[in-house]
Amino acid sequence: MPIVNFAVAVEKGKAHLDAGRPDLAAFLFGQVLEAHPTHPDAVNGMVSVLMQMGRADEAMALLRRGLEANPNHPDMRVNRGALYLMTNDYESAIRTYEGLLAEEPDDPVQLVNLGGAYMGIGRIEDALDCFRRATEVAPDYGGGHLNLGMLRMVLDTEGSAAAAEADFRRALDCDPNLHGAWLNICTLRRRAGDPEGARDAAEMALILAPHLLDYHQNFAECLLALGRRGDARKVLESLLQVNASFLPAELALAQIAVDEDRPAAAIAHLHRGTELRPQDPLIWANLAALLHRQGRIEQADTALDRALTLDPGNAAARMHKGRIQLAGGRLADGLANLAAMYDLPEVAAQSPFGRLEGAEPAWDGGPLAADLPQGGHLVLAPEPDESLTFLMFRFVAAAREKVARITFLDFRGLGPLAGQVPGIDAVAAVGDGADIPCDAIQRLGALPGLLPGALADPGATVPYLTPPPAAAKAWKDRLSALAGIANLPTIGLLWCPEGRRDPGDERALPLQQAERLLQVPNVRFVSLQFGPAQNELDELAQGGLVTRLGQHVDSPSALAGALAAVDLVIAVDGPAADLAGAMGLRAWVLLPHMPEWRWAQKDGAPIWYPTVTAFRQARAGDWESAVAAAARSLERMLGD
Structure with missing residues (x-):
């Protein structure tokens, strides 16, 4: 028989929701709605449950039915605004909150909500006005100070970090249970290089809201920053006992296992990660890297294929695929995939060729005759590291057969040695850039792909370097x-x-x-x-x-x-x-x-x-x- 004491059931449902038990809250709200499908407080409570579960479409459908029966129910109107925010429909959220504020202009909660909607469409100054006004009309409302501090963090101007932390401290003075304020203080302490302060703030957030799994994860990350790897591992393992499907904990434990030189454990965590999020190419790529380190080449190759199927443009996966192909003797395919490393920001920043691209056309392997504007002049740039540069010098002589002149750009003191390479006519020492008239430029590592037959017997060119x-x-x-x-x-x-x-x-x-x-x-x-x-x-x-x-x-x-x-x-x-x-x-x-x-x-x-x-x-x-x-x-x- 359905529950008939609606008022008590709804109040208990709200308490369960606030305590982080949406399952119990959903049961009670559901019992009320079974007997009274448009009960306004039960509708509103169930909408909140569905929003916590990320089921926005179901929440909106239920809310519309509830508002048809109770068009002026204030809490349902507030939840409608929250649903608009959740689905990034900021304009509709703004209309909703502006309507509520037209009836009660000094409602600090709706001022904060409106400020959040303004932020969604980039109206930062309007958002700032809303948050400031909320703190003025209700100095004891912690939510106003909390959101004002969060906006200061977004603005990230000079002095904003200190002002934001002061806002969060004021929010906690108003409401000591505002765990979100502690979480933001933790972030600020991290940015300030204060790992102890960050850990203390993360611990307070966790104590106040132990039902939020992200807070456990955040606390573990703070422990890691302090070098307390074992303690962090215990927190994360306990977290997985509560929710075995919490992916961030699996990934963090994988990294801890790598740091502790426990590759088998790291691989197990990443395998679990691929089960939890099989469409994530980064997890597959990281798994492949670990498998490769263990000598499990075929499994690594399979994992890389999976990563590249999901994201063909994944530069790290392509680069790793190239390394495996090269190690297996598939030189042409391997070098083509290895070139994806230049799409990685950390490699591109160290690539001399990247500083030159766009200045002249890239050489395509075709002839550069002496009657061209710069006399058939090809400029070659080194690779990001010396090992690869030394290896690729072997292809210069073959390139020289197709061009009239080659100049090598010396970014790192290789000039005297490069001058001994067959096919290099001149060496130009340069700093951060070069302005050398030429008909084309290219990086050394691209040469084997531009020269037919260059990879048939790469060892046959040895020796090709001699000391000055x-x-x-x-x-x-x-x-x-x-x-x-x-x-x-x-x-x-x-x-x-x-x-x-x-x-x-x-x-x-x-x-x-x-x-x-x-x-x-x-x-x-x-x-x-x-x-x-x-x-x-x-x-x-x-x-x-x-x-x-x-x-x-x-x-x-x-x-x-x-x-x-x-x-x-x-x-x-x-x-x-x-x-x-x-x-x-x-x-x-x-x-x-x-x-x-x-x-x-x-x-x-x-x-x-x-x-x-x-x-x-x-x-x-x-x-x-x-x-x-x-x-x-x-x-x-x-x-x-």
Whole structure:
């Protein structure tokens, strides 16, 4: 039998709604509506439930029926305005709230609602007037101060952060239960670089509204900002116990697992993420990256295909797809997809070519004859990183066969070395831009796609780089002057790719793990390690077995001279390894378990660098296996 005590049922339903239990509220409102389908308070309550559930169309249909029977019901009219806001029908919301204010001009709640509608259509000054007026007519109404502070945050002018926080504090003085004020204070404290203050505010918001799942997520993020990863993980895991379908918690736990080097757990969380939101290409792309790191190539490729089906323009997914294709020997497709990296803002900002685009036509691979306005002149720009630039230099000679003249733009001190590349006629040192008359421009990395047959046997062009003569002589003399080195093979050693030890860089070799190699007798090790990492020799027990020369590696040309002067280069993945390979030197590269695509092998040698031998970790993080294999090979080589 339906409930007949309508008044009590409606009041309890409202209480459940305020307490974050829309399911119980819906039951009570539904019981009343079963007996009285147009009961105004039950209609209004059920509309609020449906709005919380995001079911705006159902809410509007029910509200219309309720207003037909009760056209002047004030709460239903207010909810109608809220529904217009929810569906972004700001003009209708404005008409609704203006009508309510015409009847009661000093209603602070409707002033705030009208201000929110004005913000929706960009009428910021009108919104500001509404919020200010609400605080003037009702100084004790917390909602007015809260919304005024939120608008100041949007305006983000000088001093607005402090003024906004003052507004939120006033809102809390009026109503200590305004959890939204604490949430906004948390945001302001984060922006101000005050993680402790942000955590305290997030905790207050959570205490006041524990039923709001986003508040648990926000609190966990504040804990993460303080480095309290374990505490954040507990909050997020508890959150998933309450709602196993809360996607933000799964994604945050995946990132925590990555940071804690628990890839299997991270993959599990991202798999769950794809179940919860199967149409999100970013989740599929992130899953692919983790699968790839684990060596699960086919699964990673499948995940990337899914991401690209959902979003063909996803540059990160295309770039990753290119890396997998290149590592599998599909060079043309791989390079075409790898080029998507230039659509990523962080890469584009570092791309020299991006600073030149639009100045001259991009070269399409066609002939540039000497009778063109600038004499068939092609200008080439380097790639964003030195490793890729060194690799792509191999295609310049083929490009030179189709044009009358090539100038290389030197953005990073590669000029003396680039001047040795076959096909480069001139080098122009430039800063943030260049104004060199030419008939076309292009980036080095685009050349293989513009030159038919260039990828048929990329290793056949090696060597295509040589050190400048002065650098080569200086290093030959430097090594000849070392005492006791004349009758011993000399091995150049580099253990950090970019000269510094960056957290999370899997390519860098902990120098202590190189000791097995340094114990091989009858050789002379010289450190060619440049940058701050060269000082790590001071902490090495076998440091006396290594002659420090990295202080003299102060340019790419000096590095090339040093590599050419030793009998064998042993380096980790980085510019030095690519440079040694491009010079056709005998070199060994120590690689992580899942190396970069440049080290894909064919017939036992890297596709791009046939004179390089690769030693790869047997398992992720297992440098001991790679170093031991190199040491054994060195012992065999010395014994021959």
